[in-house]
Amino acid sequence: MVKAIRVHELGGPEVLKWEDVEIGEPKEGEIRVKNIAIGVNFIDVYYRKGVYKTALPFTPGFEVVGVVTAVGPGLTGMKVGDIIANAGNLMGSYAQEQILPASAAVPVPPSIDPIVAASIMLKGMTAQFLVRRCFKVEPGHTVLVHAAAGGVGSLLCQWAHALGATVIGTVSTEAKAAQASKDGCHHVIIYSQEDFVSRVDQITSGEGVNVVYDSVGKDTFQGSLACLKTRGYMVNFGQSSGMPDPVPLSALAAKSLFLTRPSLMQYTATRKELLEAAGEVFASFASGMLKVHVNHTYPLSQAAQAHADLEARKTTGSVVLIPDSD
Structure with a gap:
């Protein structure tokens, strides 16, 4: 036993x-x-x-x-x-x-x-497929990461920064804001003190972001959609605040948005995919790119x-x- x-x-x-x-x-x-x-x-x-x-x-x-x-x-x-x-x-x-x-x-x-x-296994492979495969982050992109000081959020910010993106992160406290800045966030929004939609609009001069990585769900979902630029990608990969309300497809039409609810399991479905994802995660830590x-x-x-x-x-x-x- x-x-x-x-x-x-x-x-x-x-x-x-x-x-x-x-x-x-x-x-x-x-x-x-x-x-x-x-x-x-x-x-x-x-x-x-x-x-x-x-x-x-x-x-x-x-x-x-x-x-x-x-x-x-x-x-x-x-x-x-x-x-x-x-x-x-x-x-x-x-x-x-x-x-x-x-x-x-x-x-x-x-x-x-x-x-x-x-x-880092689950969190690292989650970050890997989100920035490398689900939406391929490239230099010049602007990304919004909710819960930027959390386990996955921290790695997302570091990885997106290393890929050359401008990273905006949302957090709940001053202490978490300091951590997010260390992890590569160029702009940190304390959502308990200011409206993140208005602040993203200000940061991007009204253009919006290429992609939102949202693990919060219900509390941030509609705001996340509002932060996207035309043909932007809404990636909802969790719901720590609860399941988002249903969204009519017509809500995506105004800016031709893409919406996905991915799961790591579908991105490591084969032995080859699993080993490749884990290998890239381990290599990123070994090189010091990720902490x-x-x-x-x-x-x-x-x-x-x-x-x-x-x-x-x-x-x-x-x-x-x-x-x-x-």
């Missing part, structure tokens, strides 16, 4: 329970992994609340780094002792140990600390507190759970 966080009913952070679970041995094509560090993401909150659906009970978590402790029959290419990461396709990482398909595991370069790797801010770590048994702090906007950068020893 090992310990894991289990969810038996949907609700607030209090539904995250620390329990014994049985995980068994790996079958053909599988590996058993002892988790070292587990990333916390808003997608975990969405599943806990029931915004995204899955069968009850379940163990949350999509981002993890661990050491291989057993391999299934006939498996080649991985061995006991390998440090691997998993992100995006399989839930269940809020656990001391877990079984994973070997096809979902990515080798972690020795140069990258496991805690850092656990904080991760692991500002908050919690024992795995205190996942409920981590969720409460994340939802209360008390966190910046990445949040990581460290498995308890018993």
